[in-house]
Amino acid sequence: MKVQYLPSIQKRGKFMRYDTAVILKRYFLCERALVIGQAGWLSGIPYFDIKMKLPKMMWEDAMTANELRNRVYELRFPSRMLEIGDDQALVDLIHQSFNAPNPLAFVMSLSRVFKPVLKQAYKDYLEMADVIGDGPTHRFLELAIREKEDQIQTLEKYILQYLEKEDHQNIGTALQWVKELQNKLDQIGGIGIENCKGTAVDLSDKVFSPTEVPKRDNRFIPVRFYWPDIVDESFPYGEGVKLQLRSAISHLNEIWAVENAGFILYEFAEDLGWDFIYDAARWVYDESRHCTMGYERLKQWGFEENELPLGTYIFESCKGKDPVYRLGMLFYFESKNIGKKPERVKSFAEFNDQVSQHDMDFDWADETIHTSYGKRWLSAILEKRGLNPKDYQKIKDECDRLVEGVISSVTKEEVQQITHITENMIKKAEHFAAAYEGKY
Structure with a gap:
């Protein structure tokens, strides 16, 4: 006797529990790395407005990261492992971005590379993820998308103001850095649904450390x-x-x-x-x-x-x-x-x-x-x-x-x-x- 089956014609079954956990883990690792980088650069950023706005952004990023981390643990229960694994190249690249040649280059790497890429990754994920089975993720990623959009607009507003006062050589260096960073990110597959490919290539041979003599805005x-x-x-x-x-x-x-x-x-x-x-x-x-x-x-x-x-x-x-x-x-x-x-x-x-x-x-x-x-x-x-x-x-x-x-x-x-x-x-x-x- 032939066994009969009901058809599965809904697209919402694409990502299983473990598949979802792998993707969300990648997003957590990116947010975590970016929080660390933004924190480390605060004393080295002279621009007062950005120095005051960036803390709110990194706090929002930390809130998103915490939700991602908790969701990964829920989906992988009872495991509490959160290994880097195939995302090593991506995490390494973000950490290499801390070696930006000047403050403007670092800030622009946030507003023109990493935050836009993460915002798009979250959008792409939500278009494919199941709003029923993965409802909790939908709630906090929808918020994260709105926050990323606001962060990008805020940073760009101040970047445009400071570009008018910044040295032309510093501007050229910053733009070149952002271009190289985007190229390297593209080479390893960006931040998205699929695993990274290859290994990150060094952008700089210097080792980043926070400055111990804080930079100050010359308006004060x-x-x-x-x-x-x-x-x-x-x-x-x-x-x-x-x-x-x-x-x-x-x-x-x-x-x-x-x-x-x-x-x-x-x-x-x-x-x-x-x-x-x-x-x-x-x-x-x-x-x-x-x-x-x-x-x-x-x-x-x-x-x-x-x-x-x-x-x-x-x-x-x-x-x-x-x-x-x-x-x-x-x-x-x-x-x-x-x-x-x-x-x-x-x-x-x-x-x-x-x-x-x-x-x-x-x-x-x-x-x-x-x-x-x-x-x-x-x-x-x-x-x-x-x-x-x-x-x-x-x-x-x-x-x-x-x-x-x-x-x-x-x-x-x-x-x-x-x-x-x-x-x-x-x-x-x-x-x-x-x-x-x-x-x-």
């Missing part, structure tokens, strides 16, 4: 110490307008924390693994929001970039040191200053400064999270090195010594410079406050 005033009270005990922290200014400048100068959090993400990514990368990406993003808070308040009060000091002393205090001290430095300052935030919130409420009050309130919430990050991951790296995981206080103490060492190196000229900058800011702010009061 480059300084080591961004307010006189850091180096001059006789200069008061201030009340009223002075407190509002001091708080905003402090927020703006959390740019060091953006760069430092990116630095440690890059340095400890392999040692501490994905959970650390995921937390650190959020840490970077939060610090960029704090920096932007200060910038937006200062702009609202009428300040231009060329009146605002951007300091480097905390970031540079770890120059040449074990990266564990950079992790400790973030932990040190988060735990040191967190208790002052509620007091500032109350003060700003008394001034009827709702924006400063709002920003400090959210800052406090973020820093409670960051304190737990610092304790968790500093303990983890100490344990991994065979040391007492509870011995992080020694790291914090050394961070204190490192910062004091830089402060003690201040010159008379630096004190005069930052005092002059600050007095001009205070004078302008008081004039603005008086004019505002006269209107109401």
Whole structure:
């Protein structure tokens, strides 16, 4: 007797569970590598706008990567293996892209190569994947496509602005780098449904490492110490307008924390693994929001970039040191200053400064999270090195010594410079406050 079968005429049966896991694993590996690269380049990017926008992008990428990773584990249950395998050439190429010859080349490699290719890969996948069987993937990849599109548009907007100011040689070098990168990506089959082919060819013989002297946008005033009270005990922290200014400048100068959090993400990514990368990406993003808070308040009060000091002393205090001290430095300052935030919130409420009050309130919430990050991951790296995981206080103490060492190196000229900058800011702010009061 002939066995009968019902026809299978729907296209949605194309990818089985394991096939899907292989493809999504490839996407995870790409997102993971790009998060690490974006973090590592933060201190080396001078463009302020991009330095503030990139953290949000890498946090979004980390969120997408986390969803991809979890979905792969669901589809491969009970296996928890996530090997690189046939995607090695692709991962190697992304890591080689970190060796971009200048900041513009790196940023353009994101907006013109990797982010567009990933966006298209996600689109192609969703056109073929089953919305029923693989419904969870559809939800987060549809979001990822929208985020990638927004990221590309944002980066390109700022790239076009900076192209007008950039040296022609740097522009030519960047364009050539992007062209070579795209050619290499095409040679190994791009990022898509199919496995990579061949091996990645070296783009550069240099080994990338994050810069320990942070790059600054020349629209701002480059300084080591961004307010006189850091180096001059006789200069008061201030009340009223002075407190509002001091708080905003402090927020703006959390740019060091953006760069430092990116630095440690890059340095400890392999040692501490994905959970650390995921937390650190959020840490970077939060610090960029704090920096932007200060910038937006200062702009609202009428300040231009060329009146605002951007300091480097905390970031540079770890120059040449074990990266564990950079992790400790973030932990040190988060735990040191967190208790002052509620007091500032109350003060700003008394001034009827709702924006400063709002920003400090959210800052406090973020820093409670960051304190737990610092304790968790500093303990983890100490344990991994065979040391007492509870011995992080020694790291914090050394961070204190490192910062004091830089402060003690201040010159008379630096004190005069930052005092002059600050007095001009205070004078302008008081004039603005008086004019505002006269209107109401």
